[in-house]
Amino acid sequence: MIQVEALTKLYGDFVAVNQLTFSVQPGEVLGLVGPNGAGKTTTLRCLAGIIPPTRGTVRVGGYDLARDPIAAKKQLAFMTDEPRLFDYLTVGQHLNFVARIYQVVNWEEIATPLLEELEIADKRDKLPGELSRGMKQKLAIACGLLHSPRVIYFDEPLTGLDPLGIRRMKDSILKRARDGAAIILSSHLMHLVEQICSHILILKRGGKVIDGSIAEIRNRFSQESADNDLEEVFLRATAEPPPAPPVVTPPPPA
């Protein structure tokens, strides 16, 4: 469903993403993890067609994102960590706008249960300025899911959500995966990745450190110890080599 070949993104001389190759099949949830500045958000933005990759190809649902961007974009939804909403459109108007863009004929039949699922059905006539941070996030998610995308990217999806919202978001992601969507989720929360991802891809300085199913990666990094914690695995995978010990000059003889 998502096929990425040698994806590279440069900013001048700086390599933000370096020769990234991976794929995500329908029903899989890939956790994109890495330290700050590893290139996770840049990767997701390239995969969503927001920024052009410098090199490499991205295929979404069989369509090349560079050659056939319209068909590819119709398959996907991108939920950013910071909800990007139009200040002057109400919740309902946002969904109406998205419905026209994606030609969702029965959008109202989809929107009503979706808003109820996200617990913002009573905010339908509110402007984003009247919503809390979490509600804005839910509205952005509702907009993304309205056209039933087959490919979904989440960038830090739990930011700003309350505990119940977090629970519902996890259930929602898993439900979409069960329904056959291919999902990529970028997060620093290793317990979230552990709970809902079937695969992970660890990035460091724009390059792939390792990828595979959770079980494979656990096995690879826990050979020397019985510790199977994903957080520990992440720390080992991204660890810097230990610094060289300082050279201690012996004091001159008195």
Add this chain to the structure above:
Amino acid sequence: MTTALFYLWQMSVRNRLVTRFKRLRQPKYLAGAIVGGLYFYFYFFRWMFLPHGSGHGPTPEASTPLDPTLRESIGALILFGIVLLAWIVPRKRAALAFTEAEIAFLFPAPISRSGLVHFKLLRSQASILFMAIFFALVSRGFRGDGRCLVFAAGWWIVLSTLNLHLLGASFVRTMLLDRGISHWMHRLFVIGLALAAFGAAAAWTVHSLPPLTDADLTGRSAIEQYLRQALVSGPLPYVLFPFRLVVRPYLAATGIAFLHALGPAALLLVAHYWWVIRSDVAFAEASLEASQKLAEKVAAVRAGNWQNANQQHKVKRPPFTLRPVGWPAVALLWKNLIAAGQGFTARLWIILLVSLTAMAVAMRGVLADGNWLAVAGMFTLAVGIWALLIGPQIVRQDFRQDLPQADVLKALPLRGWQVALGEILAPIVILTAIHWLLLTLAVVCLSLAQSLGKWNGLVWPIGIGTAMILPALNAISLLIPNAAVLLFPSWFQLGRDATQGIEATGQRLIFALGQFLAFAIALLPAALVFTLVLFAVKSFAGLALAVPAASAATAIVLAVEAGLGVLLLGWLFERFDVSAEQSP
């Protein structure tokens, strides 16, 4: 603690300046700074290099300046009005506008209330000093004899005193609120007091003045004479006395006079400072709210959304029902029309109505024959031409509004040209509707007035021809700034790195010139076609038919140009790299 706050202020100012100097390494800022610098030099400073006494700057004093006493009285009266409004109009509790970072660091810190007030006062001094210098240059121009400094000092006293007074007034309002006295009660009290004082003063003044006669209104000097008498008669000199003290240093004619006026004004300033510092009012909560609003406003301005920076969004009814199927780019038109609806408030209509009525009445006075229809027609036409030139700069519900959301637009399953067309459709529709309305009014009025002599028969043909041209003309005039935004996004007020200062002035000047040139070039082929068709058709069908025919041909040329422009705009949007523009 005060030293820490002073350090914060000092470092903030220093780092801001250093950042601005550093960014001059980028050509766009350097070019802006050079052009802006030249502009300021020619406008304000070139006088200092001219022979002494050869010039006085941009606004030299009138050949017959107002009488000093009258000027002082008028200045005092204006200041009095501002102070009175400060007591009547505001509704909010006292709030010192801190930034969100200052709230986060300073409010939980062990800093006294007066420490925070001092910090706020210190910080406000930067803008007051800048404004004082700017006002001095604008109001008096640069003078090589050092009087500019005296004017700036005078302005500094006026602005600083006013700043302290507004703050003190807000503290008093809050104190009254805390004691259960509502805004309306204190407003009624202030208004009642002001009316009573005014009534008494007016009665006293009228009683002590000779009655107003026609002779008092026969010329400038007679009016000045009567005003001078009115302002120094009865109780007004006493009411305006403290305000006179504040404005007197600015209006001082000589350095000695300035020094004489400085003492009482400084005393008033110190008294105000003492009042503000001694006021024991809780402002933290209101400041928190104010800082959030300030942050939203700054974010809106930095996102290029100047028009919405000061306004609270309201739910607006969509202009039409957006069906889920159909051409997707219409969704952008629908969205932007809703956004444009935010600007069409009742207040705007009232202001427009009052302004238009006042201007029409003024024009009637200018025209001797008093032909109302002709006046209305010419006036509407003038407004229409003005709207044609200024409209694209005012109606900005296009890329100029949405570029901060470029990543959302980029993720939409639409071709670049579809996004481009959808984005500029709303302003085209709005401007064309306004122009057509004005044009219809003008044509109806002028054709009924029949006051254009031999041109009377051409009013309708010209009107119809202009109506045909307008949509494409508006499209072209909107394509230019939108293309400029996509080509040079960081030159506009977009993103986090919004330009300020002299560089911004220079950048705006460069762009204004660039847009004018681009518009002129775009109009050349259309003008050529218009001329050719006009003369060709006129030779066998007369001018009344030639004008619409030439206009139709021109409209086609402009529409083709606009279509090509939309394709170009779409191509620019597809090539627009969000990350390159948004990276710090």
